[in-house]
Amino acid sequence: MAHVQLHDDSLELTEPTLVEGLPGVGLVGKIAADHLVEQFEMTHYGSLHCEGIPRVAVYGKGDGAVKAPVRLYADEARDLVVLQSDIPVSPSQAVEFSSCLTGWIAEHDATPIFLSGLPTDKDADEPALYGVSTGDGASLLDAADISFPTESGLISGPTGALINRAAELDITGIGLIVESDKRFPDPEAARILLLHGIEPLAGIDVDTNDLVARAEEIRTAKEQFAKRMQDADEESTQAKPLRMFQ
16 A cells, blocks of 8 residues: 655654655756755655555665665754655656655645756756746745746656646645756756755755765766666656647
C-alpha cells in the first residue's frame, strides 16, 4: 500500500517547508536537494513507498544499511524537509506518486517548493529564475522577489503532477523554474535555485560557494545518472514553453 514511512517521530516540525528534489533537466532539483541534505547534515526522516518508484535497494559508500530510493530528510531547527531521490520516478505513474506525496504534504501543513529545469543553450549570462504558484503561493513569490515566467509553458513529469495536485487541493505551494543545460548536469542552475529561490522562500541561509568550487566534480559525478535517465527516456521533470505544442 502506498504510504510515507516515518523513521524519527522525535523531530518536531511546525508547518515545514518541503523542497522537492526529483531528478530532471540539468538534474537541478537533485543537485539542490543533495546540497541541502549534505550541508545541513539533515536527519533521515522518512521513506516514500509510492506507486511509480522502482522497487530497488539503495546503499551508500561505507554503509551497508539499505535505504529506500526516495527519502525525506528533516532539519528541526530550520523547519525544513527535503525530498531526496536516487532514481527517476516513472512519468507513467506520476498521478499515483503525486497523490501519495501530496497526502503527506496536506497532513503536515507543509509548504512545498517544487523544482524544475527549463532546457536552454548555455551562455555567459546567469540562468534566469521564475516562479509559479498554487493556493496562496503568489504572495510568497512576491515577498521573495521572484519573477513570474515571461512566456506561457507547462511542467511535465512527476513534478508537474505534484504541482497539478497541489493546485487541485488548493495547497499553498511554489514551483521554481530555472534555465538549465539541456544535456548535462548543471550545478550553476542549482546554485541559482538555492540562492535566489529556496533561500528566501524557506527563510534559510545556504552556502553555495561549494557548488561553484566543485562544479566540475559535481557535474562529472552526476553525468552517469543523467545518461541513465536519457537512455531510459525517464526525465522526471521539465518545463516547456507552450509554443512547442502550438
